[in-house]
Amino acid sequence: MTGWLQPHRVVMMALALSLLLWSALSLRWDWLADYAPLMVEGIWNTIWILVVTSVLGMVLAIPLGLAQAAGPWYLAAPARAFCTVIRGTPLLLQLWLLYYGLGSLFPQFPWIRQSELWPILRQAWPYAVLALTLSFAGYEGEVMRGAFKGVPRGQLEAAKAMGMPRFTILRRIWLPQAVQRALPTLGGETVLQLKATPLVATITVLDIYAVSSRVRQDTFIVYEPLLLLAVVYMCITGLIVLGFRQLERRVPQRVA
Amino acid sequence: MGQAAPQTFLDLPPARPEAIRIDGLRKSFGTIEVLRGVSLRACEGDVVAIIGGSGSGKSTLLRCINFLETPTSGRIVIGGEEIVLRPDGTPASRRQIEQARRRLGMVFQQFNLWTHKTILENLTEVPVHVLGVPRAEAVARAMALLARVGLAEKAEAYPAFLSGGQQQRAAIARALAIDPRAMLFDEPTSALDPELVGEVLNVIRDLAAEGRTMILVTHEMKFAREVASHVIYLHNGLIEEQGPPADLFGAPRSDRLKQFLKSVS
Numbered sequence: 001m002t003g004w005l006q007p008h009r010v011v012m013m014a015l016a017l018s019l020l021l022w023s024a025l026s027l028r029w030d031w032l033a034d035y036a037p038l039m040v041e042g043i044w045n046t047i048w049i050l051v052v053t054s055v056l057g058m059v060l061a062i063p064l065g066l067a068q069a070a071g072p073w074y075l076a077a078p079a080r081a082f083c084t085v086i087r088g089t090p091l092l093l094q095l096w097l098l099y100y101g102l103g104s105l106f107p108q109f110p111w112i113r114q115s116e117l118w119p120i121l122r123q124a125w126p127y128a129v130l131a132l133t134l135s136f137a138g139y140e141g142e143v144m145r146g147a148f149k150g151v152p153r154g155q156l157e158a159a160k161a162m163g164m165p166r167f168t169i170l171r172r173i174w175l176p177q178a179v180q181r182a183l184p185t186l187g188g189e190t191v192l193q194l195k196a197t198p199l200v201a202t203i204t205v206l207d208i209y210a211v212s213s214r215v216r217q218d219t220f221i222v223y224e225p226l227l228l229l230a231v232v233y234m235c236i237t238g239l240i241v242l243g244f245r246q247l248e249r250r251v252p253q254r255v256a
Numbered sequence: 257m258g259q260a261a262p263q264t265f266l267d268l269p270p271a272r273p274e275a276i277r278i279d280g281l282r283k284s285f286g287t288i289e290v291l292r293g294v295s296l297r298a299c300e301g302d303v304v305a306i307i308g309g310s311g312s313g314k315s316t317l318l319r320c321i322n323f324l325e326t327p328t329s330g331r332i333v334i335g336g337e338e339i340v341l342r343p344d345g346t347p348a349s350r351r352q353i354e355q356a357r358r359r360l361g362m363v364f365q366q367f368n369l370w371t372h373k374t375i376l377e378n379l380t381e382v383p384v385h386v387l388g389v390p391r392a393e394a395v396a397r398a399m400a401l402l403a404r405v406g407l408a409e410k411a412e413a414y415p416a417f418l419s420g421g422q423q424q425r426a427a428i429a430r431a432l433a434i435d436p437r438a439m440l441f442d443e444p445t446s447a448l449d450p451e452l453v454g455e456v457l458n459v460i461r462d463l464a465a466e467g468r469t470m471i472l473v474t475h476e477m478k479f480a481r482e483v484a485s486h487v488i489y490l491h492n493g494l495i496e497e498q499g500p501p502a503d504l505f506g507a508p509r510s511d512r513l514k515q516f517l518k519s520v521s
Contacts (some may be wrong), residue, residue, distance in 0.1 A: 163358035
């Protein structure tokens with residue numbers, strides 16, 4: 001009880017509560033009921049786009065990092081080039097190049113337009129997912145390069161010396177340790193990825209940011225939707241941080 | 257090539273089956289030749305101690321036995337099976353190397369335990385995930401080995417929470433967990449605080465007493481004299497002198513060895 005209920009925390013909680021009360025009582029929230037279903041959809045879209053692009057991006061980042069850390073030059077060079085281009089250009093530019101570029105290129109091929117995939121390819125979200133995935137892969141590829149290199153050589157030698165096949169060493173020793181070392185960075189990068197998702201609103205994907213814009217356009221109410229938007233992003237960020245903290249705890253570390 | 261080996265003891269018929277045999281091993285790093293034609297043999301039950309100054313090539317020699325370093329040329333026979341090498345010295349078959357390595361338990365100067373796994377997991381990793389031993393069996397064997405090295409109560413601890421001496425004893429148990437034909441020790445006590453050296457040497461002494469085949473690179477001359485059946489003094493990539501420990505330490509013949517023994521005692 002006394003553990004966390006300390007005077008400074010009580011003061012902070014009182015402040016937060018009064019801020020909440022003030023915004024609830026003196027700001028306009030009558031639009032909430034009308035837009036609630038749309039907001040749920042927006043939050044859902046934001047979250048699945050974040051999860052899917054982070055997971056897919058990470059899946060790409062592992063070979064990108066490995067190629068740069070230990071691969072032959074013909075794999076390392078393209079991987080480095082990819083990471084450099086992705087990290088060297090704005091995400092908004094990549095998103096628009098894919099959406100407007102591919103989006104106007106694809107319809108010119110009849111076999112694409114007639115394919116089963118066309119109903120999907122004519123929507124906006126595949127381009128949003130692709131752009132965000134590639135972007136995450138580019139940044140995390142660089143993080144994983146450092147993480148792979150940071151695993152002590154001796155531990156890999158110990159695995160080698162016991163006759164472990166190369167792929168088993170990667171799967172059982174090298175990769176788990178690289179990921180574990182990268183976890184604090186990856187947590188931060190995932191939070192950044194969350195805050196990159198509003199860009200998809202520029203290509204008509206309905207994420208939570210797009211919903212708040214819609215509210216403003218429809219009702220001319222500016223601050224309330226933005227305040228709520230901030231709260232939503234902070235809640236998701238909190239969940240990400242908590243999740244990564246749990247992951248980091250799985251292997252106890254002793255601080256030297 | 258084709259010359260008679262200068263180390264005549266190698267020409268004697270082995271008393272017991274040969275666990276490890278090396279003929280004319282050479283190893284260069286760039287233009288520097290670290291090993292310049294070394295031959296040695298460890299029969300089953302032998303404890304071969306390799307001593308020598310820093311840069312004499314003794315660690316490289318040990319690391320060539322299980323191909324952590326690729327020899328430039330030479331012949332390596334593990335448990336009667338010759339490792340097939342290409343003309344440039346690289347192993348012809350990765351599979352053969354992996355299988356040869358599973359017959360050799362290596363202990364490193366820096367322990368090299370896997371820090372993301374508990375001590376027990378360190379011991380069961382290769383038996384379960386490489387050799388296909390059933391988990392229950394591997395765990396039982398690992399616990400017995402940990403009890404032997406006095407670490408039974410540390411099974412669930414992570415390596416970072418153990419002292420250097422404990423980590424090295426765990427690393428020895430890990431090497432034993434694959435039931436190797438021979439053990440390779442690469443300066444196992446050099447990274448330890450002086451008061452922790454004894455506990456590790458005790459474990460190695462026990463292994464020697466039970467007749468395990470070992471090749472031991474060490475700076476602990478007293479220990480080498482006590483446990484070794486054969487001592488090799490390496491200087492500048494060549495065997496300068498070798499023989500039973502009593503001869504080598506008691507009556508060194510070469511001036512370099514005399515000087516070396518004086519400098520380390």
